[in-house]
Amino acid sequence: MPEPTPVLELSGVRAAYGRIEVLHGVDFVIPPASVFALLGPNGAGKSTTLKVVSGQMQPTAGQVRMMGRPVAGASTEALARTGVCTIPEGRGIFPSLTVRENLRMVTYAGVGLSAVEERAYTQFPRLKERRRQVAGTMSGGEQQMLAMARALTTNPALLLLDELSMGLAPLIVEQLFELVAQIAAGGISILIVEQFAATVLEVANLAGLMLHGRVQQVGTPAELHDVLSGAYLGGVDA
């Protein structure tokens, strides 16, 4: 059986902030309907990779392909319109608006507020209870749920999650990752960038270890599990 066209493929991607190059040739492939966990310590270039994929940064070399087509140079808005959805680090919600008002902000995609609310509340019943609450006053986990609800109601094809677990209790993180697995089961491909590996490996199909601006190793979570502790402690050579 021929391999399905990967939803996302990065080959030899380099990117720089001004003259400082932070990605020195990133390669990985995300097959359809799978969860890819990009792991690595702080400063490895994970968030920059996500910026390149979402079109917020242009690579200086290499190729970014979606469904087999090079997309480097496409604007963030154009990519978002096709279904590339980013949930940035720090959640990316409007803290001073209520839950309902936050959901109203996604109606730009042409879906009515009632339809958006219905989808969001079915997937995240907790948000229904909080719909009149100012988003910034909710707990971290609930804010992350709101960010995910907003993303999902735009009917994404590729979801990019940046540091989903940051600042959240382990139990909440576990619940959120269960949601991620459910979302992937629905046919959406997901790229998760994470510093803390253990929980994300439970839901991922594939994982990549990133160090010093390069993906050092790609494999199944089981294959990467043993390498990880060494990498975080500086055991893997760049």
Place this chain on the structure above:
Amino acid sequence: MTTTDQGAAPSSRLEEFEREINELKVRAQATGPEGRLLILGAVLLVAGLVLIAVAWVRASGTNDFNDQISYLISGGLGGVGAAVVGCALYVRTAMSRYLRYWLIRMVYEQRAQTDRIVEALKK
């Protein structure tokens, strides 16, 4: 392990995604249009000043009134025009960069302020 089937049949959403990606207009990679405008502005400004200088040297080197007039028009006026357009382009681009930075700064400040209020309310 709560994993999903990697080889799941491509959903209709995936096909739609593929079609939309194929319809995307991808422009060639290059420096942003703003960077080019800034460079163009600076080049026009310098070129204008050079033209004025050349026109002045040539006009002062001849006693022929007709020649002086032609230097004045082609070099002097052309130079002033190029310098004014270049200066305007440069200032416009530099200002928009600065104002964008200012806007981002304000948004950042506002977010930090909201975080501080939320933090205070939690206490």
